Amino acid sequence: MKLIIATVRPDKLNDVLEALYRAEVRGLTASRVMGHGGEVERVENYRGTTVKMGLQEKVRLEIGVSEPFVDVTVKAILGAARTGEVGDGKIFVLDVEQVHRIRTGERDEAAVTPTIPAGV
Template structure:
């Protein structure tokens, strides 16, 4: 069976909700990275010491999780539901194929290594 990498870029305050939703879906392992970026939101203007300046990159959180193909739809639904606020900047989810996974400690490979 093939594996997929799900990468979700979300609003930082939604991280715990997404983590809990994935755990309820049976997903136990994930990687989280603090990132910055922008999409249609295109940053925003802030006031600092009386001067306006443009913040080009907004703080986001990137969640990466590798799942078996049969767990993809459930995982996507869990992430989307938990991360959605209905406002601009809710983020994106990407799904890509994973060729191989190896657990460094044991040498296991494939799905048993996830």
């Protein structure tokens, strides 16, 4: 299993959620976060010029998936979150050791459903 952590623009969230839904990805966590993506602002003041490392509002998605869903999930986010301007965001894919569904006690692949993406 993998944990896909994506940081996207808040105004792209609906498009991303729709793309994930169409890709049959179910189960995710979304949070409002502040992020820095390398863009710095030069600020003039009495000491000269300083650099302000600004923070922008972003949305962080955490999606736990079984292996067959890794690529479809990444593709759905790439396709829906992109504007082509700097600051579109990042996707991290992390290994996951265990997943447990609390209601049933199912674990690992059985706990991240569905297991087979449509069309595979």
